[in-house]
Amino acid sequence: MSLDPTHTFDTSVKLALYGITAESGRIPGLNAVAERVGDTPAAVKEAYARLRAQRLLWLEANGVTVRMAPPFSGVPTQHQVTVDGIEYYANCAWDALGISAALHRPGLVRSRCEQSLAPFELHVGLEGPEPSSWLFHCLVPAARWWDDLVFT
Amino acid sequence: MLFFRSEELIDAWCRTRGVTPRPIVRMDQLWQLAVTWYSTRLEAESRRPAPNEMRSIFEDLGLAGDFWDPTTDMFG
Numbered sequence: 001m002s003l004d005p006t007h008t009f010d011t012s013v014k015l016a017l018y019g020i021t022a023e024s025g026r027i028p029g030l031n032a033v034a035e036r037v038g039d040t041p042a043a044v045k046e047a048y049a050r051l052r053a054q055r056l057l058w059l060e061a062n063g064v065t066v067r068m069a070p071p072f073s074g075v076p077t078q079h080q081v082t083v084d085g086i087e088y089y090a091n092c093a094w095d096a097l098g099i100s101a102a103l104h105r106p107g108l109v110r111s112r113c114e115q116s117l118a119p120f121e122l123h124v125g126l127e128g129p130e131p132s133s134w135l136f137h138c139l140v141p142a143a144r145w146w147d148d149l150v151f152t
Numbered sequence: 153m154l155f156f157r158s159e160e161l162i163d164a165w166c167r168t169r170g171v172t173p174r175p176i177v178r179m180d181q182l183w184q185l186a187v188t189w190y191s192t193r194l195e196a197e198s199r200r201p202a203p204n205e206m207r208s209i210f211e212d213l214g215l216a217g218d219f220w221d222p223t224t225d226m227f228g
Contacts, residue, residue, distance in 0.1 A: 004196070011196050018194045055200050071190050092153030097179075097186035102193045114154040115161035115168075128183040136177040137162045138153045142206065142222040 012037045013047040014056060017069055022103060025086040027074040030064045071098030083107040093136050100124040174219055181213045 007015070016036040020028040030048075034041045045064050051057045058068035067074045068091050079090040081099040083106070090096040093111065100107035109122040113134075123130045140147075156162045159176060166173045177185075188209050192198040201209060203222040210220040 007196055014198075015194070015196060022194060071186070071193070093155045094153045094182060094185060094189070096155075097183050098190035098193075101183075101186040102190040104191070111155050113157040113161055115165040116157055118157055120155050120157070122179070124183075128187075129179050132179045133158075134179060135156050135159065135162065136153065136179070136182045137156055137165075138174055138177070139166075139171060141174075141219045142210070145222075 009037070009039070009043070010047045010050050013044055014051055017057075017066065018072075021069060021072045021088075023086075025088045027066045027069055027072055071095030071102055078112055080110045081107050082110070094138075097122075097124060097129065100126075175215060175217070177215065181215065184213055185209070 004012070013033060016033045017028065020032060020036065030041045030044055034044045037044065041064070048057060048059055048066065049063060052059050056069075057066055058070075059065065060067050065074065071090050071094075073079075073089040073091045073095070075089065077089045077091065079093060079096040081088045081090055081096055083100060083103050088099050090099055090109075096109045096111055100109075104126065106126060107124045109120070109124060109129075111120045111122075112118060113120060120134055122132055122134070154165075156165065162176065163173055188201065206222045207220070210216065
């Protein structure tokens, strides 16, 4: 990926982070993002804080580990998505569908029913998921989603 | 934000935890939310919907009420 000189630094950092994640299925570490944007890890860390303020990233307390770059998760979850042979983890059920939406590619969601633990597979095409009677439930009201995004 | 196989299983999950069941979202509605939130996420100008935009998005999908209002203090 080449850097676009018209982008702000924060935009370059965001695109680098998301680009590496899309290519690899894993949210990269600080140094990999710094290398891609051609700047220092310290500068990238500062950009992370600004992107967090825009609610585009969720950081661990150290300020350098990206726990969530929605819809992608930085840690394994029960929501796995396969797109073009690459395995991704989603933060939640919403984000499980969001990965195909973000990548503009068909995908296969593998998750579970949280009560029965029955496995759930859902094929997602470019126009949306196959018909399914499964449901989505969110306990936390919209006004509180970012109070604790991990819990949400 | 979880998947469930049926409404009965959502109710059972909530009962077990002593929490109030919330509005249920179908897969077709969830796809629309996913597209709205994330279809431009890998692009330079992407951003998260603003609160007033979120309200409108939810209402267009039939998801109305305080639960879906990002500015409400009803759940303080």
